Amino acid sequence: MANLELHGAGRRFGGRVALDGVHLTLREGEIVAVIGPSGGGKSTLLRLLAGSLRPTSGRVLVGGTDLAGFSAEELRGHRARCAQIAQGGMLVPQLSAHDNVLAGRLPRWSAARVLLSRFMILERDPIRVALEEVGLGDRQWDRTGNLSGGEQQRVAIARALAGEPEWLFADEPTASLDPTTAQDMASHLVAAARSHEATLVLSTHWMEFVSEHAQRVIGLREGRVVFDRAREAIDSVTLDALYEGSRERR
Secondary structure: OOOEEEEEEEEEEOOEEEEEEEEEEEOOOOEEEEEOOOOOOHHHHHHHHHOOOOOOEEEEEEOOEEHHHOOHHHHHHHHHOEEEEOOOOOOOOOOEHHHHHHHHHHHHOOHHHHHHOOOOOOOHHHHHHHHHHOOOHHHOOOEHHHOOHHHHHHHHHHHHHHOOOOEEEEEOOOOOOOHHHHHHHHHHHHHHHHHOOOEEEEEOOOHHHHHHOOOEEEEEEOOEEEEEEEHHHOOHHHHHHHOOOOOOOO
């Protein structure tokens, strides 16, 4: 697994600065929490690292090579090694849990195999195993829209892991869940990342996740890195300064 690095990376959307001169290095096997008020650049940071968004300034390096110089095939390869879990899961509710998880494999498939998947049931056993890993082995053929919110988030985890990623980027995946369901989902996500030896980068306002699971904490505010520390070095004074004027910290 290659390191991911941001060297002075910035991103503008029109006249709005989402990220400004960010320097970071993410390493194999880390569990990283990205925290800070909304609008601080957390989602943009994750998208830059995953290669789904290009910086408007600075560089994103994969194994020391600038992502801007990647060929189309190399860029697809990087994106296939990254899995993103969005708030709400971004699942298709009309499809079965099987079909939603199967979608996680598509970036690594040929066009012919993707087309074949529209007409045949493929990878029945591997998808069942992926769902069993998140406690949903018996819900493989259920319509996803009939599952609870927590179960849908676990389907999203299984879909992300189905592509055997090296990097997991989760953007506030517990935001819409009640505390008990959020704790269950977070435990599944961290356990899955560790069992698959994937690096997990999760944006959140949820301090319980930070205190229980994160090894490293990155604080973002107004597009800039305010701190980048081990979890043990984060105290209430640090958090108060990061979230000053915001009520989002939980």
